Amino acid sequence: MILELADIRIQPGRQAEFDAAILHGIQSVIAHATGFLGYKVHKGIDTPERYLLTIHWATLADHTVGFRQSEAYGQWRAIVAPFFAQPPVVEHFDLLHGTDAA
């Protein structure tokens, strides 16, 4: 299992629209992808235009190949990309340790 972190900056003042769009995009597209295990969306307190989308995938290739090279990736981008102020910064991580079930 690996973690994808997408660090997202949206256009100012569009938070309410984006809150609905990202939930719709996850539930209608990403949640159906092979290897998708779960997600969280966090909203910035210090920077209100910043969102963190974290997704657990079974394998790195489930995201980088299976999802990104599928038609579903275009569907996802069509839903969320109109709100982006700049391209999201996306990287992948392994869990080192933690106690956090929250």
Place this chain on the structure above:
Amino acid sequence: MILELADIRIQPGRQAEFDAAILHGIQSVIAHATGFLGYKVHKGIDTPERYLLTIHWATLADHTVGFRQSEAYGQWRAIVAPFFAQPPVVEHFDLLHGTDAA
């Protein structure tokens, strides 16, 4: 409950030392702070010098005032800061939604 994300870049080649140091710092210092609820440490796959430290605090002030203005903050910095390649980028977030217990 709020999420702190510390986006950390360490000096190349010091991963094994830092893995031990950050665990020691969390367990010996941060875990005893008022309002600390849990943490995770993730290690970069795409960028091996990048670490994500996420901490759940009961309130924003538990981190920004209670912890950062305490003597414990200096103890924490003394353990981890020698490995930093640059100052970590730290911001705070609210959970919007998610299904992820991982």
